[in-house]
């Protein structure tokens with residue numbers, strides 16, 4: 538049995554019970570795992586749908602060009618459908634999106650224009666405006682505009698909704714999803730509510746987006762809009778595909794919680810998924826916890842997970858990026874990540890045959906109070922300010938003595954993968970310092986004060 542084309546593999550994604558998360562809740566918690574789509578995301582469903590709609594209406598003719606503003610995933614869906622059907626693709630995206638997404642679009646043969654994120658939607662430089670302008674300039678082109686195109690929500694009404702109804706045998710009671718264009722939540726929500734008006738639709742929004750507040754108050758509050766890191770969800774505009782009347786409740790999640798939950802899903806559930814999935818799960822678990830007393834074992838909750846972790850390797854799955862953005866918990870930070878951005882590649886060290894005068898010079902020049910003593914790449918001892926001082930007081934010509942005669946015990950060596958919450962015990966020695974192994978087989982020194990500053994950065 539084979540598929541006639543890659544397009545026939547879109548949809549019919551698995552519905553999977555979570556292994557541990559939410560297991561202590563009275564209800565069943567399931568995830569609709571959309572990275573099984575050929576372009577790696579839920580948006581494959583709408584790429585094909587918008588193209589077929591345009592073909593049927595004569596808006597897209599053979600040899601035509603598809604132009605769209607996309608955070609990346611819709612582009613992949615459009616590009617795959619474009620390849621199968623012979624259309625050229627030009628996409629605009631923002632510099633906020635992870636480079637992996639742009640690489641995927643280019644790998645699929647699309648031209649990509651990266652536009653600034655932090656400009657108003659009606660600014661001529663915004664990715665919305667550039668896409669709209671190009672669609673006017675380029676002949677025989679089609680601009681789907683996923684935000685407002687009815688085929689977007691319709692695709693979910695025709696596919697995602699019925700799949701969930703069938704996969705749960707009509708038992709679904711709650712559907713939880715983030716919204717960007719709103720196509721997923723509105724199309725799926727409309728279908729499910731038509732089947733059973735009691736199905737609860739829970740929206741999840743990143744702080745910085747205007748949606749949750751708009752749903753609560755009906756007011757478009759500019760003051761709610763500010764930059765956030767979570768990609769693909771939340772908006773600074775009201776998309777026509779977003780039907781707020783279908784949403785029964787809205788929860789908001791901050792970036793750090795989203796990123797940490799994304800990583801937990803990979804580690805604890807084996808679900809290597811993207812940021813908006815972490816956001817949806819964090820929001821869902823929050824909401825379910827708050828409504829625990831209303832839930833029973835009859836309740837079947839579905840959380841939609843839009844895309845794959847491969848799109849975020851340089852971000853959420855990169856310790857450095859997580860640390861720089863203050864998204865890491867101490868428990869997930871490693872010793873190596875603390876010393877990784879030192880300006881000097883190699884640890885400042887002295888050899889056993891160096892003189893104390895040379896060691897003093899190195900310590901003064903680099904403003905450090907202790908140096909490891911290395912011989913042929915091995916740690917053989919350490920020299921502290923206190924050790925040097927004792928020597929100088931005891932003997933006037935100590936400056937010419939070899940380090941070997943003045944050095945103390947070597948600093949403990951700690952593997953770079955040791956977590957920060959395990960470090961205080963290792964730093965208990967009299968020197969208050971350890972040597973951390975680096976990826977190139979070398980060492981970096983890590984002191985108590987390094988640990989304190991790293992933890993201060995994490996919690997700030």
Ligand code: PMP
Nearest residue numbers: 716717718719720721769813843
């Ligand atoms: N998550 C990601 C990663 C996305 O790219 C998108 C689409 N922008 C969404 C969620 C939201 O889906 P929708 O546009 O259907 O609301």
